[in-house]
Amino acid sequence: MPQNADPRAQQNAMHALYSDNHSWLYTWIRKRLDNQFDAADLTQDTFMRIHSRQEADKIHEPRAYLVTVAKGIISHFYRRKSLEDAYLEYVALLPDPVTRSQEHAHIVLQTLEQVDTLLNDLPHNVKKVFLMSQIEGKKYQEIADEMGLSLISIKRYMKQAYVQCLTLMEDDFFE
Structure with a gap:
């Protein structure tokens, strides 16, 4: 948090942002997703991301800001869902004894998500060479x-x- 930021002002600004825009943001996200539960989760994720930055009192155009943050969260959600679907398709092809626990599946999906992020950070040719190899x-x-x-x-x-x-x-x- 910035040195001069008043914690009470931060809290009040975040409360106002949330109470004034939660329903609107949920509706906006809901129109873009397949179900209300994911929309509710991503709405909360959006507010949590803003809260963690502790800059709610500096937002001048709340809805535009919320949409920008939500778009990134939705993009991440679809990328993760795509990885999860591909993994589940692959696991479905394996014989039953190879099928792993939910915990193992979660670890694999988390790892795939990290690899996906890593690959997307690489220059195009580096990524292409790595995947070909x-x-x-x-x-x-x-x-x-x-x-x-x-x-x-x-x-x-x-x-x-x-x-x-x-x-x-x-x-x-080292984490």
Whole structure:
């Protein structure tokens, strides 16, 4: 929280923002989602995100600000749902003894979400090279030939992707 911010003013501004706009935001989100429960969750997530930033007293256009924050949260929701659906489709293809517990599924989904975020942070060619190597199982020379790049560039891209992965793993380890 900024040094000069008055906690009481913050609390009052957040309360006013919430009470004046909760129903409106819920309705706005509900029109964009498949069910009311997800809409209720994402509405709360939007207010929680704003509350955590502790800048409610600086918002001049509340609805525009709420929509901007909510759009990011909705985008994240759909990206996570897409990953979850793909994982569930994959698990459905496995024989029953391979099926894991709910806890294991949650851990896998959380990991997939982190990998997705990591990959989206990589430059396009680095991401493409990494996926061709790790998902498609292609050798570095095959990738170089297919993309019209030098073998050294492919190795450099892979190193960049691995460093990003290790950074993610290190961040998780020390949390």
